[in-house]
Amino acid sequence: MARVLVVDDSPTDLAAIRKMLESDGHEVVELSEGSNALETVRSTQPDCVLMDVVMPGMNGFQATRAVSKDSATQHIPVIVISSKSQDTDRLWALRQGAREYIVKPIKQADLLAKIRAVLEG
Structure with a gap:
């Protein structure tokens, strides 16, 4: 299936997402x-990136913008995953270059459907 980079500062969320993805046959890279x-997207060239928003240092909006604006990585779709459920958060993520937005808690069927959608174009 796909190589998916998951960027999330929560070990619990990383483990849950890894389980969902691996059960569907995806290869998971964690950050x-x-x-x-x-830097990690450039070096691993994943098929898709799942990006949390609230993280120390560079937040997910900033990281999504960096990935989507870089000529070496802009073709790689980013799906933002966040506990922020406001329409403004979703719109801001899309303005930063995200292709999809998922609100936590994540439902496996929704996650896998959104990954399929961005991979199919």
Whole structure:
């Protein structure tokens, strides 16, 4: 299936997302902070990035913007995953370059459907 980079500072969320993705056959790469996101996306060239918003240092909006604006990584779709459920948060994520937005708690069926959608174009 796909190689998915998951950027989230919560070990609990990382473990839950990893389980959801691996049960569907995806390869998972994990990163616990946004500040290394662009470098990691460049080096691993994942098929998709799942990006948390609230993280220390560089937040997910900033990291999404960096990935979506970089010529070496802009083709890689970013799905923002956040506990922030306001329409303004979703719109801001999309303005930063995210292709999709998922509100926590994550439902496995929703997550897998959104990944399929961004991978299919």
